[in-house]
Amino acid sequence: MTENSAPTTPTLEPWIREILRCPVTHAMLVDGHGPDGAPELHSTDPENPLAYPVRDGIPVLLADDARPLRGA
Incomplete structure (x- = not known):
């Protein structure tokens, strides 16, 4: 990784990715990056x-740590 490249989400095992869900809405989760x-x-x-x-490298799926992706 170069100095200017953004960090990436470590690859999760496919079976783990398949069962991970949002604990609030139960929607599927996909890789993304925050504002920083x-x-x-x-x-x-x-x-x-x-x-x-x-x-x-560990997803923190706690409702208190979630942030909305849309403005309120």
């Missing part, structure tokens, strides 16, 4: 999309 370029998992819920941080 940090890796996140984004829910695909059309009504209430949320972003969850990935810290040290």
